[in-house]
Amino acid sequence: MEMIGHGGKPLVEQVITDKDEARKMIKDLKTMPVSRQMATEAIGIAYGFFSPIEGFMKKADVEATCKKMELADGTVWSIPIVYDISDQEIADYKIQQGDKVLLTYDGNPLAIFDIEEIYTYDKESIAQDVYGTKEDKHPGVKRTYAYKDKFLGGKITLVNEPKIREPYTSYFLTPRQHRELFGKKGWQRIVAHQTRNVPHSGHEWLMKHAYIAAHGDLPVEQQETLEGRAISGVLVNCIVGEKRTGDYIDEAIVLCQDELRKSGYFRNDIHMVTMTFWDMRYAGPREAVHHAIIRTNLGLTHHMFGRDHAGVGTYYHSYQAHHLLMSIPKEKLNITPIYVLEWAYCPHCGEVTCVGLCGHHKELQKFSGTKIRSIIMDEVKPTRLIFRPEVFDVVMECSKKYGYGSPFVTTQYLEQAKPAFSIEPL
Amino acid sequence: MAETFPINIWINEERFNALKNAGLAELLKEELAGMKVLIVPCTASQRDKVLELYPMAKFDAATTKSIELLPKAVKDKIYDMVVAKKSLEVMDDFIKSV
Structure with a gap:
C-alpha cells in the first residue's frame, strides 16, 4: 500500500533489501567513505524520514529552502540537507557530475549516491537565512561554516541497512x-x-x-x-x-x-x-x-x-x-x-501546573532542564x-x-x- | 542594586542536617517541591570569570539566569567556603583560590 508523506507525496523508500541485488548494483562502482554525520543523513533520506526529498539537495532546493522555506517545487522545507565535500576529495575520488558512487561507512557499503550536481553555495547566506544569525557561537552556524568547499546533490539508495546496537x-x-x-x-x-x-x-x-x-x-x-x-x-x-x-x-x-x-x-x-x-x-x-x-x-x-x-x-x-x-x-x-505553555511547580497549589492556569504567578517555580541537570550532577535525588x-x-x-x-x-x-x-x- | 547571577548548590539530607546544626539553615532556600538549595550570588564579572575557568559550565540565559553544570568538586569547594565563612559572599575568595 502506498503511504503518503509530507507534502502529500508518496513516502520515499529507497532501500535495497535483497543482498544479492545490492551486491550486483554496487559492483564496479567507485567508493567514497562518509562520516557518521553523512551516513546518518543518507540513512534518514533512504528510509523516508525526510520525504519527499530523495537525496542530498541540489542547488535549486537549497536556494528555495533558504530564501522561501520551500523546496524548488513549492513543498514546505526549512533546513538544507546537504552533502559537503572538499576540492581535494573531489580530485582524490575523481568525482564528476553524472557519477554513481558507492558511499561506505566503516569500510562497508552503505548507499549508492547518484551525483547529479556539484555546486557551491554561500555559507554565510545559509547561516543568516536558516539560523537568523551569522554568529559562529550558534552551533548550527558553526556546523554550516565547517562545510567543505562544495556540495554534491543527487539521489541516495541504501544498499546495506544499518545494524542498530543495544539498547537502541x-x-x-x-x-x-x-x-x-x-x-x-x-x-x-x-x-x-x-x-x-x-x-x-x-x-x-x-x-x-x-x-x-x-x-x-x-x-x-x-x-x-x-x-x-x-x-x-x-x-x-x-x-x-x-x-x-x-x-x-x-x-x-x-x-x-x-x-x-x-x-x-x-x-x-x-x-x-x-x-x-x-x-x-x-x-x-x-x-x-x-x-x-x-x-x-x-x-x-x-x-x-x-x-x-x-x-x-x-x-x-x-x-x-x-x-x-x-x-x-x-x-x-x-x-x-x-501549542503548549510551560508547566511549573506551584508551592501554593502543591503541584505541577500550567503557567496559563495558575493564579500564583509570583510563587511559581519554573522548570529548567539545565537546573534539573545541575541537581543530578550534584548527586541529589530530586x-x-x-x-x-x-x-x-x-x-x-x-x-x-x-x-x-x-x-x-x-x-x-x-x-x-x-x-x-x-x-x-x- | 546590580543584578546577580546565582550558582545553585543543591543540598542533600546529610548536608542539610550539617547546616542546621551549624546554625546556617537560614542560608538555604526551598525550590522545586521542597528541595533545599544554597543560592550563591555572582556579579556579572564573577559570572564571566567562572564561565571562563570552567568551560563545561553553562549560563542559563533563557530561563533561570543561573550558572549551571559546574562540576560537583567545584561546587563542593564553594559549599565548604560558604560554611567556613558563614556567608554566601564567597565568590571573590573562590576565584582567587583557583
Whole structure:
C-alpha cells in the first residue's frame, strides 16, 4: 500500500533489501567513505524520514529552502540537507557530475549516491537565512561554516541497512514501520513529543497536556476506557545524533523516556518511545518546522510544540517556533501543531501546573532542564513531584552502564562511546 | 542594586542536617517541591570569570539566569567556603583560590 508523506507525496523508500541485488548494483562502482554525520543523513533520506526529498539537495532546493522555506517545487522545507565535500576529495575520488558512487561507512557499503550536481553555495547566506544569525557561537552556524568547499546533490539508495546496537535496537523504526505499528495498535490520533532530554515532570505534563488536546473533541465513548483499547497515543520520538558536552547521553534519554510508561505514569497502550537519527541544528523555529515534517512522515497526526522549541541561547524568542508554524497554510503541513505553555511547580497549589492556569504567578517555580541537570550532577535525588524516582534510578544506571560514570556527555563519552548504529559487511 | 547571577548548590539530607546544626539553615532556600538549595550570588564579572575557568559550565540565559553544570568538586569547594565563612559572599575568595 502506498503511504503518503509530507507534502502529500508518496513516502520515499529507497532501500535495497535483497543482498544479492545490492551486491550486483554496487559492483564496479567507485567508493567514497562518509562520516557518521553523512551516513546518518543518507540513512534518514533512504528510509523516508525526510520525504519527499530523495537525496542530498541540489542547488535549486537549497536556494528555495533558504530564501522561501520551500523546496524548488513549492513543498514546505526549512533546513538544507546537504552533502559537503572538499576540492581535494573531489580530485582524490575523481568525482564528476553524472557519477554513481558507492558511499561506505566503516569500510562497508552503505548507499549508492547518484551525483547529479556539484555546486557551491554561500555559507554565510545559509547561516543568516536558516539560523537568523551569522554568529559562529550558534552551533548550527558553526556546523554550516565547517562545510567543505562544495556540495554534491543527487539521489541516495541504501544498499546495506544499518545494524542498530543495544539498547537502541527496539526503539529504531523506519517511517513505514511506525505506520504499521500504529495500525496494529489502532491509533488514529497520535501526538509527537520531540525530545533530546531525560524527562522531568514538566515534560511529562507537556505530553499529558498535548495528549488531551489531541483527542479532546472526541466523544468520551471513543476515548479509551479500557486498557488496550486506545485510539490515540503519545509518541516520544527521541533525537539521537551529534552530542555536545553537558547533554544527556542518548542511552539515558531513550531508556528514561520509556521508563515513564514502564512505571505507569502513562498507560502501556497510549505511550510509545522511538528514535530518529538527526543531528540537532538548534535552528529554533525552522527546526520546529523540520520536526513537524519528520513526524508527518512517521505517520503522526499531531505535534506538540512547547517553549523554546529546538532553540539555543537567546537566539530565538520563547514562542517564535509557534509563530512560524502558524504562518504556514494548513494545507501545506499535514500535521496539526499543538501549542503548549510551560508547566511549573506551584508551592501554593502543591503541584505541577500550567503557567496559563495558575493564579500564583509570583510563587511559581519554573522548570529548567539545565537546573534539573545541575541537581543530578550534584548527586541529589530530586523530589518525586519534580522528577520521577524510577526515572532517576534509570539515569543513574545509564551513567554507570553507558556514560563512564556520568549521565551527561563528557569528552570521554564523545571519544569512546559507540555510535548507535554500525554498517556490517554486505 | 546590580543584578546577580546565582550558582545553585543543591543540598542533600546529610548536608542539610550539617547546616542546621551549624546554625546556617537560614542560608538555604526551598525550590522545586521542597528541595533545599544554597543560592550563591555572582556579579556579572564573577559570572564571566567562572564561565571562563570552567568551560563545561553553562549560563542559563533563557530561563533561570543561573550558572549551571559546574562540576560537583567545584561546587563542593564553594559549599565548604560558604560554611567556613558563614556567608554566601564567597565568590571573590573562590576565584582567587583557583
